[in-house]
Amino acid sequence: MRGDALVELVDIVPTLLDAAEMPIASRVQGRSLYDLCTGAADPGHHKDHVYAEYYAGQPFHRALSPQPYVTMVRNRTHKVSVFHGMEVGELYDLRADPDEFDNLWASPRIAI
Numbered sequence: 001m002r003g004d005a006l007v008e009l010v011d012i013v014p015t016l017l018d019a020a021e022m023p024i025a026s027r028v029q030g031r032s033l034y035d036l037c038t039g040a041a042d043p044g045h046h047k048d049h050v051y052a053e054y055y056a057g058q059p060f061h062r063a064l065s066p067q068p069y070v071t072m073v074r075n076r077t078h079k080v081s082v083f084h085g086m087e088v089g090e091l092y093d094l095r096a097d098p099d100e101f102d103n104l105w106a107s108p109r110i111a112i
Contacts, residue, residue, distance in 0.1 A: 003043025006050045006074065007033055049075040 010030035017024045018032035035041035054070040072081040079100065081090040089105040096102070 003036060005036060005042075005044055005046035006048070006076070007036075007046050008050050008052070011046075049073055 008030060011033050012030070014024045014028050014030045014032040015034050015037070017028070018034040019037075024032065031047065033046065036043060036046055050073070052072045054068065054072070068086075069084045070081055071084070072079065074080075074094075077093070077095050079090070079092045079094060083089055090100075091104040091107075092100045092102070093104060094100075
């Protein structure tokens with residue numbers, strides 16, 4: 001089965017618990033993908049947005065100053081990545097640019 005729902009790694013634990021028919025504690029982050037995997041839910045929708053963090057994940061990043069710390073939020077229409085401590089970032093209009101070639105971060109036509 002394939003779909004274009006927005007999902008996150010944090011959804012794996014509740015999915016495994018759901019598949020094993022075990023209770024999902026309220027403190028568990030994420031939402032079960034079980035219904036998506038079994039075809040019982042719309043393969044085009046799971047969440048309205050997803051969030052990710054990245055901190056110096058590659059060995060060569062440790063030599064950089066400042067070390068990269070990035071947060072990203074994405075929904076169906078836009079994706080923004082903030083590089084903390086740096087004056088760079090990424091902003092994409094996914095409707096007009098689904099392959100993320102046109103970084104609008106510094107574009108004068110965008111008011112954030």
